[in-house]
Amino acid sequence: QVQLVESGGGLAQAGGSLRLSCAASGRTLRTCTMGWFRQAPGKEREFVAAITWSGVSRSHTAVKGRFTISRDNAKNTVDLQMNSLKPEDTAVYYCAYKGAVRVVPSDDTSDYDYWGQGTQVTVSS
Secondary structure, eight states, X not given: OEEEEEEOOEEEETTOOEEEEEEEEESOOTTOEEEEEEEOTTSOOEEEEEEOTTSOEEEXXXXXXXXXXXXXXXXXXXXXXXXXXXXXXXXXXXXXXXOSOOSSOOOOGGGOOEEOOOEEEEEEO
């Protein structure tokens, strides 16, 4: 079992910044892939960004140039730095974990094994 705990959500104004963090514990693998997804009210959960153990990352086109994903393998943490926030970024953000090696991180929710509880991000206009 792997436990994921997110932190750092909250309220920001449009154009502002927030930083999300996710800590993984339990039977984690060093070679895991970790990512962030989000779900707005009435919408399906969607991919935001993900990163492999070797540091290969990818992100949704909607957040490219604004959001940056990073990880600390020694601490089993993954962060999401969100800049230039927009009201449409408002959602519950979920940390995800895949206990397998990936050359390129997946953007498919079904590919991930464990999920955090989610943290609310609200961006006001």
